[in-house]
Amino acid sequence: MKKGIAVLSTAVLTAGIAAGCGDNTTKSGTNKSAANNPFNISMALMQVGDTPNKGNEIEQAIEKYTNTKLDIQWIPQSAFDDKVNVMIAANEMPKIMKLNYVPTTISAIQSGLFWEIGPLLKNYKNLSVQNPQYYENISVEGKIYGIPNFRDIGRAGIVYRKDWFDSMGLKLPTTIDEWYNVLRAQTLNDPDKNGKADTYGTVLFKKYNEGTQPVLTRIAVSQGAPNRWGVENGKFTPEFMTKPYYDVMRMFRKLYEEKLINQDFAVFDDTEAIKLMDAGKVGMKLNGVFNNGKSYQDKLVKAVTTGEYDVAPFTGPQGIRLAGEPGNFGFLAIPKSSVKTEDELKKVLAFLDKLMDPEMSTLQLRGIEGKHYKKVDGDKTVFTDLTAYQREVKPYRDNLVNIEGFNVAEQKDTPLGEKGTRMTRDNIQYAIPNPALTLTSATVSERGKELDQLIWDAQTRYIMGKIDDAGWQAEIDQWLKSGGADVIKEYEAAYAKAGKK
Structure with a gap:
């Protein structure tokens, strides 16, 4: 991270235009070369919240800095995928199209409707230095067709009651036995000292094994299990057929029984x-993220004035191992129907790259100095009008190209808040990817949810003691017969086709 990152101001924007675009005027100053005319860029983005007014000051700032003229179509989130499908089917798309990683999108990419950009990324100073896993997580058959709406990959964190751990002499668990003992102690040993049996080490909830933060997966990965799917020598194994995952499930069965x-x-x-x-009744949140710590602390002290939360990564015998998340909120692809030449493609990529310059990163992540934020403590920032930022700037932040911590000054926060932000950024190195994330499977497309539900229900019945080990194995066998075996074969074929090893 460069020190002394520039922050947005009118003067900086003006300087950026002059330096980045070049004002090729004659001596009289009356004529500009055609090369300096704004580049027209049309975009289809997702509307979350209010639709920004056309020509607003955020949009104007982007246009000035990048020397572009923007034409943005905001599509409501509820209708986004359907609208995108219609645009793709008609082959009537803007120059930049936000896409979700869904089967219809993948099919369109495979049909050749979008530019492959992977080989060109090395030419762009900001896009090229991002962690390769971000791009891998949106790849199609091993090739890259877009720029991610970057999101954190290594954010899986434990939010825990540090005051309970300190007063009870507990240490963060690294083995299954330690997990059991720590959760047991926080339930039975009256950590809040009120003489009542009213606490839990952790609580489960009905979707504990679903979504992007499944509890069993997170603990199992820390113990050496794969993240959703494991692959070795081209052969795939679902996480729930591995011993570490089974051991975690068996631990929760014991916790439930007792x-x-x-x-x-x-x-x-x-x-x-x-x-x-x-x-103040729960010791550990296992489906949280590092940045949760501050908000939970703020709420806890209202009920328990001396309560203290902290955050930590999932750690096991091999050290820190986190279940990596997808790392994107969709991605920005470039259709061949609207960007017809490689020269024009390079101009679009140059625009996306400039969005990660310090001036544009600051605009997207902090807003306008004096209106949305101010500088404090040297080079840190603090929001002065978060409501206005969320209304006026957040739609661009959520849809365009930026990463918190890259080319933007740090936010001043509480020590726990700053710790959460730092750990979120740094712990991508410990994130274990899901090797099946970008693989295609006809069976998953047709019956994936049905197969997932079969296993999720079986896990719950096992933890509740309604089926035993033989019953659990019978459920796995049923999953294989119902299409799971086909999924394995299809993933293996897709993996080989993408040239992976």
Whole structure:
């Protein structure tokens, strides 16, 4: 990270235009070369919240700095994929198109409707220095067709009651036995010292094994399990058929049997679990992220004035191992129907690259100095009008190209808040990727949710003691017969086709 990062101001923007675009005037100053005319860029982006007014000051600032004229179509999130499908089917698309990584999108890419940009990325100073995993996570058959709307990959963190750990002499767990003992102690040993049996080490909830932060996966990965899928010598194995994953599931079965976790977890909503944390009744949140620490601390002290949360990475016998997340909120692709030449393609990529310059990163992530944020403590920033930022700037931040921590000054925060931000950025190095994330499977497209639900239901029944080890194996066999075996074969074929080893 460069020190002394520039922050946005009118003067800086003006300097950026002059330096970045070149004012090729004659001596009289009355004529500019055609090369300096703004480059027209049309975009289709996702509307979340209010639609920004056309020609607003954020849009104007982007246009001035990048020497472009923007034409943005904002598509409501609820109708986004359907609208994109219509545009793709008609082959009537703008120069930049936000896409989600879904089967219809992948099919369009495979049909040759979008430019492959992977070989060109090395020519762009900002795009080329991002972690390759970001691009790998949106690749299609091993090739890159877009720029991610970057999101954190290594953010999987434990949010825990540091005051409980300190007063009880507990250490963060690294083995299954340690996990059991720590969760047991926080449930039985009255960590809040009120003489009542009203605490839990952790609570599960009805979607504990779904989404991007499944509890069992996170702990299992720390113990050496794969992230969703494992691959060795081209052969795929689902996580739930590995010993580390089974060991985690068996631990939760024991916790349930001994009433050391909430008995109603199968119907318990995560929002209710959060309420218990806010009330100071839960020791560890296992589906959280590093940046959760500050917000949970702010809420905890309202109920427990001496309560203290902290954050830590999932760690096992091999050290820190995190279940890596997709790392994007969709991606920006460039259609061949609207960008017809490689020269024009390079201009579009240059625009996207400039969006990660310090001036544009600051604009997207902080807004306008004096209106949305101010500088404090030297080179740190603090929001002065977060409501205005979220209304006026956040739509661009969410849809364009930026990464918190890259070419933008740090935000001043509480020590726990700054720790969470730092760990989120630094721990990408410990993130274990899901090797099947970008692989195609006809069976998954047709019956993936059905197969997932079969396993999720079986896991819950196993933890609740409704099936034994033989019953669990029978559920795995049923999963294989119902299409799981086909998924494995299709993933292996897709993996080989992408040239991976």
